[in-house]
Amino acid sequence: VQLVESGGGLVQPGGSLRLSCSASGFTFSSYVMRWYRQAPGKERELVADISSGGSSTNYADSVKGRFTISRDNAKNTVYLRMNSLKPEDTAVYRCYAERFGITTYKYWGQGTQVTVSS
DSSP: OEEEEEOOEEEOTTOOEEEEEEEESSOGGGSEEEEEEEOTTSOOEEEEEEOTTSSOEEEOTTTTTTEEEEEETTTTEEEEEEOSOOGGGOEEEEEEEEEOSSSOEEEEOOOEEEEEOO
16 A cells, blocks of 8 residues: 655745645545645644545635645545645645545555745
């Protein structure tokens, strides 16, 4: 099982980035996908999540209207489009997969650094 994030980097305030998380080794289309972030000295924060089929999404208040989560089940990939970035968005962003059932399965990616600075 692997979740591999990409697309992070250094961007100026007001800029945009698109993160990708490519999944392998499990049935991606059966899993809820989430993006979390954690800044130094701060608790981990749930940024956004998307249902297995992609019809339902939820966002943290801090990113609502600026970030968009989406998924392509044919490509086993979940995305996080981030617009109007602010310095407080600086963090390590990690994707997370979860399937609920008699047994719950959970997988984490290794993370990608996003730095918003002028």
